[in-house]
Amino acid sequence: MAMYSRLPGSVALITLQNPPVNALSAAVRQGIVDTVQRALKDPKVTSVVICGQNGKFCGGADIREFAGPMLGPPLVPMIHAIEAVDKPVAAAIEGVALGGGLELALGCHYRIAHSKALLGLPEVTLGLLPGAGGSQRLPRLIGLTAALDLITTGRHISAAEALKLGILDQVTDNNVVDQAVEFVRRVAGQPLDSRRLSTLPCPCPPDVDSLLDKAMVKVRQRSRGALAPVACVQALMAAASLPYTQGMEKERDLLTTLFNSGQARALQYAFFSQRVVGKWSLPSGASWDNSAARTISKAAVIGLGTMGRGIVVALALTGISVVAVETQEKQLAEASQAVPAMLQREAGRRSLATPPGVISFSSNLQDVSEVELVIEAVFEDMSLKLQVFRHLTSVCRPGTLLCSNTSGLDIDQLAAVTQSPGLVVGMHFFAPAHVMKLLEVVYGPRSSPEAVATAMQLGKRMGKVSVAVGNCPGFVGNRMLKPYLEQANFLLEEGATPQQVDEALEEFGFPMGVFRMSDLSGLDVGWRIRKEAGLTGPGVESTRTRQGRRYSPLPDQVCEAGRLGQKTGRGWYQYDGPGGRVARSDPWVHIFLEAYRAEHGLVARSIAPEEILERCLYALINEGFNILQDAMAAGPEDIDAIYVFGYGWPRHHGGPMFHAGQVGLGRILERLQHHHHNHPDVPHLKPSTLLRRLVAVGSPPVQTWREFINKERVHSQL
Numbered sequence: 001m002a003m004y005s006r007l008p009g010s011v012a013l014i015t016l017q018n019p020p021v022n023a024l025s026a027a028v029r030q031g032i033v034d035t036v037q038r039a040l041k042d043p044k045v046t047s048v049v050i051c052g053q054n055g056k057f058c059g060g061a062d063i064r065e066f067a068g069p070m071l072g073p074p075l076v077p078m079i080h081a082i083e084a085v086d087k088p089v090a091a092a093i094e095g096v097a098l099g100g101g102l103e104l105a106l107g108c109h110y111r112i113a114h115s116k117a118l119l120g121l122p123e124v125t126l127g128l129l130p131g132a133g134g135s136q137r138l139p140r141l142i143g144l145t146a147a148l149d150l151i152t153t154g155r156h157i158s159a160a161e162a163l164k165l166g167i168l169d170q171v172t173d174n175n176v177v178d179q180a181v182e183f184v185r186r187v188a189g190q191p192l193d194s195r196r197l198s199t200l201p202c203p204c205p206p207d208v209d210s211l212l213d214k215a216m217v218k219v220r221q222r223s224r225g226a227l228a229p230v231a232c233v234q235a236l237m238a239a240a241s242l243p244y245t246q247g248m249e250k251e252r253d254l255l256t257t258l259f260n261s262g263q264a265r266a267l268q269y270a271f272f273s274q275r276v277v278g279k280w281s282l283p284s285g286a287s288w289d290n291s292a293a294r295t296i297s298k299a300a301v302i303g304l305g306t307m308g309r310g311i312v313v314a315l316a317l318t319g320i321s322v323v324a325v326e327t328q329e330k331q332l333a334e335a336s337q338a339v340p341a342m343l344q345r346e347a348g349r350r351s352l353a354t355p356p357g358v359i360s361f362s363s364n365l366q367d368v369s370e371v372e373l374v375i376e377a378v379f380e381d382m383s384l385k386l387q388v389f390r391h392l393t394s395v396c397r398p399g400t401l402l403c404s405n406t407s408g409l410d411i412d413q414l415a416a417v418t419q420s421p422g423l424v425v426g427m428h429f430f431a432p433a434h435v436m437k438l439l440e441v442v443y444g445p446r447s448s449p450e451a452v453a454t455a456m457q458l459g460k461r462m463g464k465v466s467v468a469v470g471n472c473p474g475f476v477g478n479r480m481l482k483p484y485l486e487q488a489n490f491l492l493e494e495g496a497t498p499q500q501v502d503e504a505l506e507e508f509g510f511p512m513g514v515f516r517m518s519d520l521s522g523l524d525v526g527w528r529i530r531k532e533a534g535l536t537g538p539g540v541e542s543t544r545t546r547q548g549r550r551y552s553p554l555p556d557q558v559c560e561a562g563r564l565g566q567k568t569g570r571g572w573y574q575y576d577g578p579g580g581r582v583a584r585s586d587p588w589v590h591i592f593l594e595a596y597r598a599e600h601g602l603v604a605r606s607i608a609p610e611e612i613l614e615r616c617l618y619a620l621i622n623e624g625f626n627i628l629q630d631a632m633a634a635g636p637e638d639i640d641a642i643y644v645f646g647y648g649w650p651r652h653h654g655g656p657m658f659h660a661g662q663v664g665l666g667r668i669l670e671r672l673q674h675h676h677h678n679h680p681d682v683p684h685l686k687p688s689t690l691l692r693r694l695v696a697v698g699s700p701p702v703q704t705w706r707e708f709i710n711k712e713r714v715h716s717q718l
């Protein structure tokens, strides 16, 4: 809806009304068309101001409407009609002007914003382009170079930056509607031709072709396989070379292609999943809307290795006072140098003048006695963690929340050694903890709703996407990673090279294939876990079947050869030296693989990229279904958010569970059955019961699985 009012002094005020962000739904578009007509027809009106209700100008097109048929007046002619009005029209921007919201403002003759407003054309992040004229008007206003940056990244910019770029005519700290009204009164009667952006030429640098070529290379590298960034560059090529009308035709054609692509659906799903996971619920019935969170102002972090340091910085950036504890003097000395520098850097990156939180360093665990929440981040060793939790429960005041940054150990076992097991949860950060967006909040059977709510809210304050997950080995993310890594190793045994496996996964869109990723994280991490699980180490027989299932000793043998990844300069690849970043194929690995296959009587075969993808991804997806079946994640959106924000799953594929739906559940089931038939000693390839049940009921859309699972559980089908 849009409300029309006549202000004293012949200004018409049009207020967009569609809470919470005044998205341009069919009703809002109809409202704008009607009210603009009314202002045009009213001879007493000499100028118009468009604003949004409740402190938000407009969050863009209504994304929820994209799934259905197009109803109501389309955006493009609506904005053209505003631009063509012969009375000055100003956008009064408060809160946000994003996507179609900014495109609407670009159709106005003037733009006035509050200093705290955010502006941007984030359509690319939803698999689209600014298809309401934005791809043609913005470059005409601010030049091709700046428009390329804004449109291909979709980043939100401050009012100050928008003013500098020339998007805004005025920025104010006062009431923006009042300022806009004053502004249009002042300019009423002045010629409007030069304010109609569609009539202007597009300012381009002399080397425009090279600029566009470079932009194309950059977007292809940044998000491999993603269609929208490429289409954005193509639309800007049109803006640079064609008259406006033809540019608009190109924009429309590109938008139609994107709209019909699975990628746009995947990215829009990813947008909503990110919001769905914030509305968490536990099998106990506790949920985000019935569980109170505590507000934390003082916290402690125990253990200042890589993870601990990142967590300290993440907490301090939210303004929380942090006691950072490390009992090893050398590590403490290093951390007390490194952490303030990290904090300064990150504060700078986030444009914060000064880091808000206060950090004190200590080697004494007694110093955590006054905090409200502790995050333990010591070495991933259960006996050490138990020791820390025993100590914490005796040192901390009653009611302190005790959290562990374990990446997969049993939270309940930790809770059991404390006086208040209800106040124990996992907070699984991802390295580097102050940068990575994902936080798994792990609830054990005894974790209280208050503890879960507090950890979830704290994650949100730190700018994380927090996902509540159940307590099982590896939780959600690492539990699914296991079958994925396992398949990658089996593929090497069967004839693939690390490069072939990585290239197939990178072609799919992962920023790094599994072997490059393992080299980066360090191969010894998994080696230690396998030793603890009794799968390898002294006294374990060197066979390819262990604990009753197929096992590949390949990664153990690579570690035994002293190749631990980037940190040793050698792993699945070779690097320029310890800490080197550029992975190069290593003849050693090829000779080693050949010798290994010969020793075990394996004949190498040529493996197609399709098989690599199926084996790795479908095994991972299958585990996702098992996790849903076991109620360790509340819904597919939770798993997908974890994979998109923590594991580099290409966002334009939505997430593993969404991708399964797009491929077709029947197809996934059939291929898993096929691979399990060929590898009956690999239990991870055995299709999950939930997957079978979903196929049996006709493969319903991913958005309905949560409800289906709950019903199946009630009827004991799972």
Ligand SMILES: CCC/C=C/C(=O)SCCNC(=O)CCNC(=O)[C@H](O)C(C)(C)COP(=O)([O-])OP(=O)([O-])OC[C@H]1O[C@@H](n2cnc3c(N)ncnc32)[C@H](O)[C@@H]1OP(=O)([O-])[O-]
Pocket: 020, 021, 023, 059, 060, 061, 062, 063, 064, 075, 096, 098, 099, 100, 101, 122, 123, 126, 128, 129, 130, 131, 132, 272, 275, 276
């Ligand atoms: C046609 C081609 C041309 C045009 C294309 C476009 O414009 S594409 C669009 C380009 N625009 C964008 O990409 C902007 C997308 N939006 C945002 O980035 C953020 O929502 C925000 C910065 C506007 C506000 O952040 P915040 O942290 O204050 O709040 P929050 O994020 O929690 O959202 C609150 C609620 O509003 C909902 N909702 C939000 N926007 C839309 C929408 N456009 N539509 C529908 N719904 C929307 C959101 O789902 C949530 O609903 P819930 O869960 O309560 O039922």
